[in-house]
Amino acid sequence: MKQPRIRLAAAALAVVAALGLAGCSVDAPAPGGGSTDDAGPIDIAIIPKIVGIPYYSAVEQGVKEAAAELGDEVNVIWNGPSTAEASAQVQIIQDMINADVDVIAIAANDPAAVAPALQQAADAGIRVLSWDGDADVRELFVQLIDPDAFGAELADQMAEQVGEDADVAIITSTLTAPNQAAWTKGIEARIAEAHPGLNIVTTTESGEDQALANTQAKDIINAYPDVKGIFAITTAALPGAAQAVESLGLAGEIAVVGNSTPNAIREYITSGVLKSAVLWNPVDHGYLTVYSALALANDEVEVGASFEAGRLGDYTPEADDVSAFITLSPPLVFTADNIDDYDF
């Protein structure tokens, strides 16, 4: 029994040695750390949080649009993990460093976990920007939306639909989710400032689960008979809450406002359960990310100085704690009049 195993070990060892030799002998002409190959297009690696979900497919659409406009100037690589798990993004970052790209643009799943890998990229001379999900290491953050403006827009819509004196409730994803927490703060700030008659009676968690949001909306309506409006601030909670209001036959009596993608809420906008919904435009976000990456590679990103981003016009980076950020756009409002112009 010993002998065959030793033979196997020897065979395996030989293969490993051969690989090692092959690796060493071809290693000589390998490129160095710098990413300043002057000839050829600028390599931009764009790393979403995950691939294969509709939201990021919409982003990718904008990425492709910008890449097509810029033609030979850029080579855009869209490479995301198939699970939203930290090690997958770390591996992709490492691969992109080894592939010697010029810019890494990442939507971080976990701002801390990707930081060491991004630092290695920066040390290797690669320009780093974050979009969607911020990272602790980056030269520019292409922010989706200003959370205060977003919260204010939602609060204004609520007041418009339920009046200035009413009980309202919030259905969020989780109380610790950074985006939703920031928007809730924006909603509360705007209510305190402009709509003091609105009274938030409860805030509940529904994860990213449409069925759970549906149940919770019903519970809220039963538990708080005076509630006239519900903020549903995840893309799953909005259709879930709209569904609940519709099935209880309370359309027109209880207002639902929040954010979602047009395809998820089209039927409720059409039927009138929802008057409007707010979102950023993910296609534009992808488009802007490519132009921002190009500007970064060309040393055009500077606090207070504007750079051009194709059809979206000019953007001027502002300083923040880490480096600088830009904000995609004011919130995009879907209503029955314009929702059919969007398909994602």
Add this chain to the structure above:
Amino acid sequence: MRAETSRVLPAVILGSLLLATVVVMSLLSPRFLALSNILSALSLAAPLGIIAIGMTVVILIGGIDLSVGSILALSTVSIGVAAQAGLPAWLAAVVGLAVGAGCGLVNGLLVSRLGLPSIVVTIATMAVFAGLALAVSGGSSLPAPAEFTFLGFGRIAGIPMPLVVWLLVFVVALIAISGTRYGEHIYALGTNPRALRYAGLHDRRLTASAFVLSGLLSGLAGLVFMATVSSAKSNFGQGYELAVVTIVVVGGAALTGGAGTLWGTLLATAVIALIRNGLSIAFVPSEVQTLVTGAALIVTAVLYQWAPALVAQLRGRRDVPPPAVTESVTVTDPGSEPAHPPAASRRHTTKKETMQ
């Protein structure tokens, strides 16, 4: 099946697969064969490779451990919490390893003492350990102690530390499995557990030990992973269980137990890591990467299934008498006996009968 063929075959198949991977990937991207790329790809695979070693031992005894990813997560957040509570970095690391080994012990006791199927036990503990990890950390990201930086980013003789740790674990495990009685008993337990019991050996302890080893190595993998990402979070290691089982099966181990080698697992980890890295560095979309990894599993499974018969047929045509061996543990020299496959299998059955 002839034992010599069945033992050498995985090495030949994996060697060819590795060679094919290297050739194809270097054609796809000129940067693939850079030493720095190979090292970083293998270094990133270290946590998977370390867990795969423990999984190989569990699979050798005919079990499976699907809780490895959750154990990794629980270990990392335990280290994070321990460090935050003011424990020195080394002690926090020990806590993480102890948590890993403890989780393994829970699995091992449930399987060996209560006689539950390991797949059921570890599907359950996968959820339990993941829940604990979430509870311990509150879902937030915990920073790694600064002392872990060397483990994550240091190098010894130009080799990244995660890779060094992986290779050290491999060497120790190889000695334990191939060079000690413990290893012989592990193989025997997977081949014929009843015989082992009649021989007066503690099969329950042996079973539990395999799961403790798997848990401990999952904890160690967590430590290494935590060092490379400088943080701990309860969703680390998600999906690792299937990735690791894939590796071990590509490495030639049989899920029925008793067959498989650590060399096979090591080579399979390298092959799968290099396939992923090579495609990624050549800017192949990740959907295709997943697809190719799946295809590699099918190709190797087909080879393992059909190559022995093919080899036997070729030998038969050349009229070389095939060496006769049984798969029994007691065989000493496979080459020394004359060839009579039917006789061999008859003897195998007889032995089982006499033992029962």
